[in-house]
Amino acid sequence: MSSILKIERLSHKYSSSWAIRDINIEISQTGVIGLLGSNGAGKSTTMNILCGVLNQTEGNVYINGSDTRQDPENAKANIGFLPQQPPVYTDLTVDEYLTYAAELRSVEKSKLRAAVNEAKERTGITHFSRRLIGNLSGGYKQRVGIAQAIVHRPKLVVMDEPTNGLDPNQLIEARKLIREIAVDHTVLLSSHILSEIQLLCREIIMIEAGRIIFSDSMDAFNNYAQxxxxxxxxxxxxxxxxxxxxxxxxxxxxxxxxxxxxxxxxxxxxxxxxxxxxxxxxxxxxxxxxxxxxxxxxxxxxxxxxxx
Ligand SMILES: Nc1ncnc2c1ncn2[C@@H]1O[C@H](COP(=O)(O)OP(=O)(O)OP(=O)(O)O)[C@@H](O)[C@H]1O
Missing domain, CATH: 3.30.70.100 (Alpha-Beta Plaits)
Incomplete structure (x- = not known):
């Protein structure tokens, strides 16, 4: 099976200090993979590079076989990103915003409406189609953020601390939604909370001081605790x-x-x-x-x- 995500010797330097060093990751299956690390470990740096928001100092990233630097268009077609702050425009309605997001992701004009409808259905926001995003609750804004990340049906969906700051009810709903999305997408999700990763992920990658210190199945991690x-x-x-x-x-x-x-x-x-x-x-x-x-x-x- 070809890799959905392959990261080779990825390193990044901000001015004089290395934020991440020699990161290697390969993922070939759907499901939720957790990137766990304490604050400042290098999670956001890694995710921003994968999603093309940041240009790495060294190393290569391939999304579904496409090099993010050599072939960014194909790489980006196969990736959806939910940054720490959902990138929503509060003065647009849900429909307007998702249509705009789909256009940005080069969804064909004739398929725009179907793509937006499917993303809304999957994230349970169809009833808010004409609502201004600024008038939605935090939990629903986040659903809109997830909808924009899947509107172009990418193979890989990257979520940076997606459950951070949600109240207990929103948390339960967000976890359910992430699990559903992971049935036919690969979801790479970051968190600094171990229990969150344990609840959601089948694999865990631990990063600390910019380096991977553990990478295996959640079962292997739990056995480690025996x-x-x-x-x-x-x-x-x-x-x-x-x-x-x-x-x-x-x-x-x-x-x-x-x-x-x-x-x-x-x-x-x-x-x-x-x-x-x-x-x-x-x-x-x-x-x-x-x-x-x-x-x-x-x-x-x-x-x-x-x-x-
Ligand atoms: N724009 C920047 N300029 C300089 N240093 C940075 C910049 N962004 C991050 N860093 C540094 O790089 C290291 C990794 O930061 P990063 O944000 O990737 O970690 P993180 O694991 O996502 O942490 P958090 O959970 O707090 O967001 C940290 O030491 C941080 O201070």
Whole structure:
């Protein structure tokens, strides 16, 4: 299958400092892909380059096989963009604005009306066709923003923090809409909120200090969060080497509070083995429990690994 989005060694420099460095991404399927990173990580820079709003310093971006620099027209025909602030004109009606957006995206004249109607239907705004955008609520303005991003039926829809600033009801509606759109589009969505990405995305790309630090399926990320460490305390602590003699323990570290963190490789009988070894070798086990990493901790842990 050919890639819907391919990013090769993308780097961007604002004046003297690099905002993103060596970003590589390849996406070939529909569904929601999350770009997660804290404020200033480089999400907007990456998205602005993909959408042709910003010219990269180095590297290449291909949208459905077209190079955004060599063949911008074809690349842009296959991409829809919802920036952080929906790019709507408040003094136009929904119909006027979407027609204008479709024209800008080179939708053929004879197909304009059908394209606008379809985008309105998909985003649930048909009943507001003649309403001035300035008179719509924030949630509906955002729907108009999504409608302009899909009006030309692009393969890739890029959304920069689309759920930011919505109230709880608007949030539920926006998530539902994004999921529906992702059935037949690839949606690349950015957020600095991990739980938001978990709710919506099948794949997660984490970016920190301008570099990718994790890129895999949401399932793989969640598995990463499965407990694979134990916290133990002994009255008569064995050496790290002695502990590692217990089958299935690749790594041990003693913490400053006297506990030891034992990393195990998925062997569910490891607790039993440690208890047995402790009795046999006189380590006098005082405490043993599984340590489940919280997802936010894992995010922090991965973020701290990022090179500066
Ligand atoms: N126009 C600019 N000129 C100079 N530096 C910039 C500019 N835009 C962004 N930066 C810097 O580039 C880095 C990446 O910023 P970017 O906006 O891409 O991050 P982000 O992950 O989208 O953050 P946020 O969620 O806050 O929008 C930051 O250090 C930022 O200060």
């Amino acid at each position: 407990p694979n460490t134990l916290l133990v305390r002994f009255e008569n602590p064995p050496s790290v080497t002695d502990l590692q003699q217990v089958t299935g323990i690749p790594r041990v570290e003693y913490l400053s509070n006297g506990q030891a963190r034992i990393y195990f490789d998925g062997d569910k009988t490891v607790t039993e083995k440690i208890v047995t070894a402790s009795v046999q070798l006189g380590w006098k086990l005082q405490e043993i429990h599984l340590e489940k990493g919280l997802l936010d901790d894992i995010f922090k842990q991965l973020s701290n690994q990022s090179p500066n």
